[in-house]
Amino acid sequence: GAGVSQSPRYKVAKRGQDVALRCDPISGHVSLFWYQQALGQGPEFLTYFQNEAQLDKSGLPSDRFFAERPEGSVSTLKIQRTQQEDSAVYLCASSSRGHAPGELFFGEGSRLTVL
Amino acid sequence: QQQVKQSPQSLIVQKGGISIINCAYENTAFDYFPWYQQFPGKGPALLIAIRPDVSEKKEGRFTISFNKSAKQFSLHIMDSQPGDSATYFCAAGAGSYQLTFGKGTKLSVIP
Numbered sequence: 640g641a642g643v644s645q646s647p648r649y650k651v652a653k654r655g656q657d658v659a660l661r662c663d664p665i666s667g668h669v670s671l672f673w674y675q676q677a678l679g680q681g682p683e684f685l686t687y688f689q690n691e692a693q694l695d696k697s698g699l700p701s702d703r704f705f706a707e708r709p710e711g712s713v714s715t716l717k718i719q720r721t722q723q724e725d726s727a728v729y730l731c732a733s734s735s736r737g738h739a740p741g742e743l744f745f746g747e748g749s750r751l752t753v754l
Numbered sequence: 755q756q757q758v759k760q761s762p763q764s765l766i767v768q769k770g771g772i773s774i775i776n777c778a779y780e781n782t783a784f785d786y787f788p789w790y791q792q793f794p795g796k797g798p799a800l801l802i803a804i805r806p807d808v809s810e811k812k813e814g815r816f817t818i819s820f821n822k823s824a825k826q827f828s829l830h831i832m833d834s835q836p837g838d839s840a841t842y843f844c845a846a847g848a849g850s851y852q853l854t855f856g857k858g859t860k861l862s863v864i865p
Contacts, residue, residue, distance in 0.1 A: 732797070743798075
Protein backbone atom coordinates (compact mmCIF):
# COMPACT_ATOMS: atom_id res chain seq x y z
CA GLY A 640 0.00 0.00 0.00
CA ALA A 641 0.92 3.64 -0.22
CA GLY A 642 1.16 4.28 3.50
CA VAL A 643 1.26 2.63 6.91
CA SER A 644 -1.99 0.81 7.55
CA GLN A 645 -3.32 0.07 11.02
CA SER A 646 -6.28 -1.98 12.16
CA PRO A 647 -8.64 -1.81 13.81
CA ARG A 648 -9.01 1.98 13.74
CA TYR A 649 -11.21 1.84 16.83
CA LYS A 650 -11.37 -0.79 19.54
CA VAL A 651 -13.51 -0.82 22.66
CA ALA A 652 -12.52 -3.41 25.25
CA LYS A 653 -13.83 -4.30 28.66
CA ARG A 654 -11.28 -4.13 31.43
CA GLY A 655 -9.43 -7.41 31.62
CA GLN A 656 -9.84 -8.32 27.94
CA ASP A 657 -6.90 -8.99 25.65
CA VAL A 658 -6.52 -6.89 22.48
CA ALA A 659 -4.36 -7.17 19.38
CA LEU A 660 -3.51 -4.22 17.15
CA ARG A 661 -2.10 -4.73 13.67
CA CYS A 662 0.34 -2.63 11.67
CA ASP A 663 1.13 -3.01 7.99
CA PRO A 664 4.21 -0.85 7.28
CA ILE A 665 5.21 0.68 3.98
CA SER A 666 6.58 -2.05 1.75
CA GLY A 667 10.33 -2.39 2.06
CA HIS A 668 10.63 -0.37 5.25
CA VAL A 669 13.07 -2.10 7.55
CA SER A 670 12.34 -0.14 10.73
CA LEU A 671 9.04 -0.30 12.55
CA PHE A 672 8.02 1.58 15.69
CA TRP A 673 5.08 1.56 18.06
CA TYR A 674 4.14 4.73 19.94
CA GLN A 675 1.40 5.39 22.47
CA GLN A 676 -0.42 8.74 22.34
CA ALA A 677 -2.62 9.66 25.26
CA LEU A 678 -5.31 12.28 24.74
CA GLY A 679 -3.76 15.73 24.37
CA GLN A 680 -0.21 14.42 24.65
CA GLY A 681 2.68 13.72 22.31
CA PRO A 682 3.49 10.22 21.12
CA GLU A 683 5.56 8.15 23.54
CA PHE A 684 7.91 5.44 22.33
CA LEU A 685 6.98 1.86 23.08
CA THR A 686 9.17 -0.41 20.97
CA TYR A 687 11.33 -0.66 17.83
CA PHE A 688 11.95 -3.42 15.30
CA GLN A 689 14.58 -3.69 12.64
CA ASN A 690 13.28 -6.38 10.31
CA GLU A 691 12.07 -9.16 12.63
CA ALA A 692 14.42 -8.26 15.48
CA GLN A 693 12.99 -6.29 18.39
CA LEU A 694 15.96 -4.04 19.18
CA ASP A 695 14.38 -1.82 21.82
CA LYS A 696 11.37 -2.48 24.02
CA SER A 697 12.27 -0.08 26.77
CA GLY A 698 9.06 1.92 26.40
CA LEU A 699 6.62 -0.92 26.98
CA PRO A 700 4.80 0.11 30.19
CA SER A 701 4.40 -3.36 31.66
CA ASP A 702 4.73 -7.04 30.90
CA ARG A 703 1.10 -6.96 29.74
CA PHE A 704 2.35 -5.33 26.55
CA PHE A 705 3.93 -7.52 23.89
CA ALA A 706 4.90 -6.79 20.29
CA GLU A 707 6.06 -9.04 17.50
CA ARG A 708 7.07 -8.83 13.86
CA PRO A 709 7.78 -12.45 12.98
CA GLU A 710 8.48 -12.09 9.26
CA GLY A 711 9.90 -8.59 9.29
CA SER A 712 6.83 -7.01 7.77
CA VAL A 713 3.46 -6.91 9.56
CA SER A 714 3.61 -6.24 13.29
CA THR A 715 1.15 -6.90 16.09
CA LEU A 716 0.96 -5.11 19.42
CA LYS A 717 -0.82 -7.20 22.02
CA ILE A 718 -2.11 -5.92 25.32
CA GLN A 719 -3.18 -8.50 27.85
CA ARG A 720 -5.68 -7.90 30.67
CA THR A 721 -6.39 -4.35 29.54
CA GLN A 722 -6.70 -1.61 32.15
CA GLN A 723 -8.38 1.79 31.87
CA GLU A 724 -4.99 3.52 31.79
CA ASP A 725 -4.25 1.66 28.55
CA SER A 726 -6.84 3.84 26.76
CA ALA A 727 -4.91 5.76 24.11
CA VAL A 728 -4.16 5.92 20.42
CA TYR A 729 -1.51 3.41 19.41
CA LEU A 730 0.54 4.66 16.50
CA CYS A 731 2.70 2.56 14.24
CA ALA A 732 5.46 4.13 12.17
CA SER A 733 7.93 2.78 9.67
CA SER A 734 11.09 4.01 8.05
CA SER A 735 13.96 2.82 5.92
CA ARG A 736 17.70 3.40 5.69
CA GLY A 737 17.13 5.75 2.79
CA HIS A 738 15.45 8.25 5.06
CA ALA A 739 17.00 10.56 7.61
CA PRO A 740 17.00 9.42 11.23
CA GLY A 741 13.79 10.53 12.81
CA GLU A 742 11.90 10.67 9.52
CA LEU A 743 9.10 8.35 10.43
CA PHE A 744 5.97 7.57 8.44
CA PHE A 745 3.04 7.15 10.79
CA GLY A 746 -0.22 5.34 10.32
CA GLU A 747 -3.51 6.84 11.44
CA GLY A 748 -3.44 4.89 14.66
CA SER A 749 -5.68 2.50 16.54
CA ARG A 750 -7.79 4.19 19.20
CA LEU A 751 -8.26 1.87 22.18
CA THR A 752 -10.91 2.62 24.77
CA VAL A 753 -10.99 0.40 27.85
CA LEU A 754 -14.24 0.50 29.81
CA GLN B 755 11.34 13.25 33.20
CA GLN B 756 10.24 15.33 30.28
CA GLN B 757 13.20 15.57 27.96
CA VAL B 758 11.60 17.92 25.42
CA LYS B 759 9.55 20.85 26.71
CA GLN B 760 7.23 22.56 24.25
CA SER B 761 5.33 25.83 24.51
CA PRO B 762 2.77 27.23 24.18
CA GLN B 763 0.18 24.52 24.67
CA SER B 764 -2.21 26.35 22.35
CA LEU B 765 -1.89 29.26 19.96
CA ILE B 766 -4.38 31.40 18.08
CA VAL B 767 -3.07 33.42 15.15
CA GLN B 768 -4.83 35.52 12.57
CA LYS B 769 -4.57 34.60 8.92
CA GLY B 770 -1.40 36.05 7.47
CA GLY B 771 0.31 36.27 10.86
CA ILE B 772 3.40 34.49 12.17
CA SER B 773 3.03 31.42 14.37
CA ILE B 774 5.93 30.67 16.71
CA ILE B 775 6.32 27.47 18.73
CA ASN B 776 9.25 26.90 21.05
CA CYS B 777 10.97 23.80 22.36
CA ALA B 778 13.78 23.16 24.81
CA TYR B 779 15.69 19.96 25.39
CA GLU B 780 17.99 18.63 28.07
CA ASN B 781 19.86 15.71 26.55
CA THR B 782 22.96 17.00 24.75
CA ALA B 783 23.21 13.68 22.89
CA PHE B 784 20.23 14.66 20.75
CA ASP B 785 21.40 15.23 17.18
CA TYR B 786 18.24 15.43 15.11
CA PHE B 787 15.29 17.75 15.66
CA PRO B 788 12.17 17.18 13.53
CA TRP B 789 8.81 18.88 13.68
CA TYR B 790 5.66 16.90 13.06
CA GLN B 791 2.19 18.14 12.10
CA GLN B 792 -0.89 16.21 13.14
CA PHE B 793 -4.48 16.74 12.01
CA PRO B 794 -7.38 15.31 14.04
CA GLY B 795 -7.80 11.58 13.45
CA LYS B 796 -4.54 11.32 11.53
CA GLY B 797 -1.04 10.23 12.37
CA PRO B 798 1.78 12.78 12.73
CA ALA B 799 3.51 13.74 9.49
CA LEU B 800 7.05 15.09 9.20
CA LEU B 801 7.06 18.80 8.41
CA ILE B 802 10.68 19.92 8.60
CA ALA B 803 13.82 18.87 10.48
CA ILE B 804 17.20 20.27 11.46
CA ARG B 805 20.54 19.01 12.68
CA PRO B 806 22.55 20.91 15.33
CA ASP B 807 25.30 21.92 12.92
CA VAL B 808 23.06 24.59 11.35
CA SER B 809 21.27 27.47 13.07
CA GLU B 810 18.36 27.83 10.67
CA LYS B 811 16.52 25.86 8.01
CA LYS B 812 13.75 27.17 5.81
CA GLU B 813 11.27 25.27 3.68
CA GLY B 814 8.60 27.43 2.12
CA ARG B 815 6.67 29.18 4.88
CA PHE B 816 8.21 27.01 7.59
CA THR B 817 11.49 27.86 9.34
CA ILE B 818 13.32 26.12 12.16
CA SER B 819 15.67 28.21 14.29
CA PHE B 820 18.16 26.29 16.42
CA ASN B 821 20.25 27.57 19.35
CA LYS B 822 22.65 24.84 20.41
CA SER B 823 24.15 26.69 23.39
CA ALA B 824 20.71 27.41 24.84
CA LYS B 825 19.43 23.93 23.88
CA GLN B 826 16.39 25.49 22.28
CA PHE B 827 14.75 25.33 18.89
CA SER B 828 11.65 26.89 17.43
CA LEU B 829 9.26 26.62 14.50
CA HIS B 830 8.11 29.74 12.70
CA ILE B 831 5.17 29.59 10.31
CA MET B 832 5.05 32.68 8.12
CA ASP B 833 1.84 33.92 6.49
CA SER B 834 -0.19 31.44 8.57
CA GLN B 835 -3.25 30.01 6.80
CA PRO B 836 -6.42 28.35 8.14
CA GLY B 837 -5.18 25.10 6.58
CA ASP B 838 -2.22 25.24 8.97
CA SER B 839 -4.58 24.69 11.89
CA ALA B 840 -3.32 21.48 13.46
CA THR B 841 -1.29 20.21 16.39
CA TYR B 842 2.47 20.59 16.04
CA PHE B 843 4.99 18.43 17.86
CA CYS B 844 8.68 19.07 18.20
CA ALA B 845 10.84 16.02 18.70
CA ALA B 846 14.44 15.09 19.30
CA GLY B 847 16.45 12.02 18.43
CA ALA B 848 19.89 10.72 19.32
CA GLY B 849 21.62 8.51 16.81
CA SER B 850 19.00 5.78 16.82
CA TYR B 851 15.62 6.20 15.22
CA GLN B 852 13.84 6.64 18.55
CA LEU B 853 12.25 10.06 18.94
CA THR B 854 11.25 11.92 22.09
CA PHE B 855 8.26 14.17 21.42
CA GLY B 856 7.09 17.35 23.10
CA LYS B 857 3.52 17.54 24.38
CA GLY B 858 2.28 19.45 21.35
CA THR B 859 0.92 22.87 20.43
CA LYS B 860 -2.59 23.21 19.08
CA LEU B 861 -2.53 25.97 16.47
CA SER B 862 -5.70 27.67 15.33
CA VAL B 863 -5.46 30.14 12.45
CA ILE B 864 -8.53 32.33 12.27
CA PRO B 865 -9.64 34.12 9.09
